[in-house]
Amino acid sequence: MHHTKHPDDPFVTPVAGRVNCTRLKPTRWYAAWHELDPQRLSFERKAMANKFPSFHMHRMQDGRLAWSGTLQSNRGNAYKILLVYPVQFPYKPPLVYPIEPTIEAFDPGTDKYKHQYPDGHLCLYFPGDRDFDVKTTAATVVAVSAAWFFAYESWLESGRREWPGPEVDHNRR
């Protein structure tokens, strides 16, 4: 067999002494849920189009998908929210962040946030409260968020004393 060497190919080179190999760095490889399961993405889009047609889907800089839109409460208040699908969706629920107005459900009585995490996202699916299922769509999560805002307004009206509906003692966890 005829072999030729190529002037643009010095890779295979006789070497002497110690080779300085590449120093590797930490890497992470992952596939987004919507790439793995395009049908689920289609299902999510349909559910949102049916229940919340004014919401829009976005792709965030880190690659996660999100919905944004505005909810209107019975009291006439508008809440703009951002629903972000986690990397582990549908095994973990989407996170819902109030965008406008700024919501800080701080409870001076306990010196803690009331059903809200320090980064601002709402506590919707605390274990033992409402169970998130792998079949739960973003549309359901948005509906649960609307219920959260209703409870939040009631809580404000009570002078930040009484949150309507069942609650889990967050201090236990």
Added chain:
Amino acid sequence: MSFDTEEASLSEPPRKVQIPSAILMSQKAWSLIREETLRAGKKETGGVLVGCRVTYDSKPFLVVVAASGAGSKADRQLYTYAPEVEALQQALDQVCQDYLQKGVRVDYIGEWHKHPKGMTYLSREDIKQGQTILTDPDYNLEYGEIILPIATLAGKNSLSFGWLFGQSDDQPTGQPDGQESPPNGKGKDVVELHTYYLSQLHPEALELELMIWEEGALDNLLAEVSLLQSS
């Protein structure tokens, strides 16, 4: 004939490197990838690939002489995986050192990882991770290229394309000696391997043909090319 032996620098524009005709992978590397993939079950796994670029019959090839597993401390989940860097580094150093004894320089040439069944392509995030590596000056990517094979389980009795570890006398016409042909994998767990190629000139993934070679044949090829270049 003179050779361009200048060290590549990422501050320079990418060199016009010919896209490899195929990936030549040692049977040992393929066997390891296959076994790791089967062992991982539903979780993701992967490892480093060690090799070099060669020109054979005037055609460029990327040669994979060895592959590693993910390391015992790797973070392996259903849809994501992060290798144990120390374990990969150790494997890489060892192979580089072993081939140094043979007078051949090999180095990091890419990384393989497993995907869930049916996802035989790179995800957007995989491509982004690959592009990050391509542009990282700390990686000795002399030609600004890497290979990112994706391994998937295709299930039993799959008729889809797959490479299985084993021997075959049926050498396809016009292909180098020592190459293994793809069996159909009937009745066995089939591991599919799709070899994607990224370079600074081709930042979107290209799937290249994969050829599995016996160790001896591959080492002979490297030694031969090495001798030719030193003569």
